[in-house]
Amino acid sequence: MKRVMFVCKKNxxxxxxxxxxxxxxxxxxxxxxSSGLSSSFVDPLTVEAMQExxxxxxxxxxxxxxxxxxxxxxxxxxxxxCGVNLPPEWVTRDVFEDWQLDDPxxxxxxxxxxxxxxxxxxVEALIAQLTA
Numbered sequence: 001m002k003r004v005m006f007v008c009k010k011n012x013x014x015x016x017x018x019x020x021x022x023x024x025x026x027x028x029x030x031x032x033x034s035s036g037l038s039s040s041f042v043d044p045l046t047v048e049a050m051q052e053x054x055x056x057x058x059x060x061x062x063x064x065x066x067x068x069x070x071x072x073x074x075x076x077x078x079x080x081x082c083g084v085n086l087p088p089e090w091v092t093r094d095v096f097e098d099w100q101l102d103d104p105x106x107x108x109x110x111x112x113x114x115x116x117x118x119x120x121x122x123v124e125a126l127i128a129q130l131t132a
Contacts, residue, residue, distance in 0.1 A: 002130040003031045005073040007082065007090070011036030011062040013046045014079040014101050017116055020050050020057040021123040029131045033073075037082055039064040043105070049112040053120075065090070075130060079119070095130070 004022060008015035011034055019034035026032065039062040050057045065086075070076070075095035076086070083091055083098035090096075101118055104111040 002074045004075045006034040006077050008080045010040035012040040012043045017119040020055045021120050024055050026127040035063045035065040045112050049116045
């Protein structure tokens, strides 16, 4: 089973969405964690946007990347263009992608919904790639 780490700046929005989708859509196929370059909080609008599609991420917490070991993951996905800021051992995993998705911070729920759709499509493609 492939192990995936989703990384963002604060582990508050995009990476939390990705973790929620991957845990739900990849259940039994991949193991998933998310983290940030720094930890923060799970944005309430992110929780609300995910609840709209039937995924409850209300129990997820914001975690910092340094709490994890890169060797424990097969795939590392940056969602914010922060790949250039990651230590080299994280970007040299079997799979590394930098999705560079917009941060919905400070925007309305409609923006969160748009980002949610982009994250879902990318996660679905990633699961297909990792389980092929």
